[in-house]
């Protein structure tokens with residue numbers, strides 16, 4: 001703490017008295033005050049003078065304490081306004097009140113108050129200068145060549161990366177990207193796709209049903225077991241020709257292991273037009289797989305069964321000597337066209353469905369499907 005400057009010099013033949021009055025005398029509650037370095041002296045004449053001189057002393061102590069403590073220009077300016085402010089400054093008020101006092105009081109208090117004002121002004125000025133210098137020094141210490149703090153950026157999840165890549169490839173082949181609801185009805189998920197209730201094919205999809213009361217079977221709600229229901233929804237509201245892909249989340253009620261999750265992702269594909277053929281499908285899917293994996297990827301088409309296609313296919317790619325199944329597909333079944341009131345005599349189409357996790361596992365050599373959902377940073381950071 002800085003020490004106040006020289007004591008206030010008192011001119012004239014005043015009776016000398018140290019000015020520390022008891023708090024009771026000042027009508028205040030007891031509080032600790034630092035003894036002023038320079039004493040304001042006063043006569044014993046007149047209560048006004050006595051109180052004012054005491055106030056001056058106290059004010060001086062406080063003002064210099066605040067000046068010493070100020071660590072910033074703003075705090076210092078606050079102290080200036082508090083004591084010397086034109087309107088409400090404590091010292092200003094004392095000085096202003098003098099004019100209503102008798103000449104004797106004015107002569108006693110006035111000069112001391114003016115000296116104190118000058119002292120506070122000087123103290124402020126010195127401290128302002130000091131803070132300014134400190135500020136300049138501080139900015140001179142700024143090393144603009146120092147490397148900045150690195151901001152850690154997040155990045156996309158491997159499933160999002162592969163989804164984006166797949167969307168990009170199909171967009172390049174003139175497919176549109178659409179999405180559908182994750183909560184579906186029995187009708188869209190099964191019936192309309194030629195999978196009637198009690199059909200053994202329903203066993204292929206172990207389903208999460210939503211609990212509902214008094215609802216007809218076909219309206220019962222479930223978590224979609226595949227993205228194929230969007231084939232129906234899209235055809236109900238659009239006219240061919242078109243070609244779409246439908247990426248999205250699907251759910252299966254099954255045991256989790258390295259290659260099965262209860263929640264995973266698929267991309268559905270559907271192309272419908274007057275003369276869409278299996279040859280078109282072979283070309284598009286081979287092109288897609290080559291762009292996704294590698295120009296030399298070997299692709300195999302093998303007959304299979306899905307209720308909503310005829311014929312049905314499974315597509316494999318060769319990976320390290322082994323054939324690996326990557327998607328199901330086929331020519332859209334006439335009953336599916338019936339369900340959406342397309343005439344199967346005039347329109348043909350192919351459909352396919354692939355698992356996003358499976359694609360990412362192949363592309364990034366991920367051994368276990370559960371890794372996608374564990375949120376282990378050691379895994380995620382690698383993408």
Ligand code: DAH
Pocket residue numbers: 225226227228268269306308309327328329330351352353354
């Ligand atoms: N929806 C089928 C599944 O989840 C996959 C599939 C197979 C989709 C054949 C198709 C298709 O569009 O034609 O197993």
